[in-house]
Amino acid sequence: GAGVSQSPSNKVTEKGKDVELRCDPISGHTALYWYRQRLGQGLEFLIYFQGNSAPDKSGLPSDRFSAERTGESVSTLTIQRTQQEDSAVYLCASSLEGSQGGKETQYFGPGTRLLVL
């Protein structure tokens, strides 16, 4: 596609329910990132996928959070037993090649706005 897409755009759920967020990166981008952004805050790194390498999960805040990626395409972020503190915008970004560093611009999706009641 033309850009990174995410779904759903908005999600309202009840405390304790599980939610699944989806990200479709730009075709050909091997690196994929998930970030969380609470209201008025900066971007908080969650998890990083690069090709077939083991994902970097160092940013996941608890074991309620998990993510998967199918090859170099779609990724899903799952939050189990949601809490009110999980309310935030979840942003996905992709880039051509992450492991080399350098000027690999991240292209962000529009985000999923999650509200846990």
Added chain:
Amino acid sequence: GQNIDQPTEMTATEGAIVQINCTYQTSGFNGLFWYQQHAGEAPTFLSYNVLDGLEEKGRFSSFLSRSKGYSYLLLKELQMKDSASYLCAVRAGSYIPTFGRGTSLIVHP
């Protein structure tokens, strides 16, 4: 880890020039990014610096001093549409940029 510091909020007048500073403390520096984020939208890439000096791109310029752990984003001929949050992000030793909290810029007539 990295410690990235930006002012929380700045205001400026349409047509003026504004400089948004970013200071960081890190080891293994490997690039600094500036992103623009309008309210309710995703961040969009503005600039990238890895060597010392000034990078100019139209009305926007970004400066880096690695020895001082310092960068700034310079916006000239401000327009109302420049009202947004400006995020400084530092990549150090790995491939994952760490973002600052962002600077909310308000441009008024």
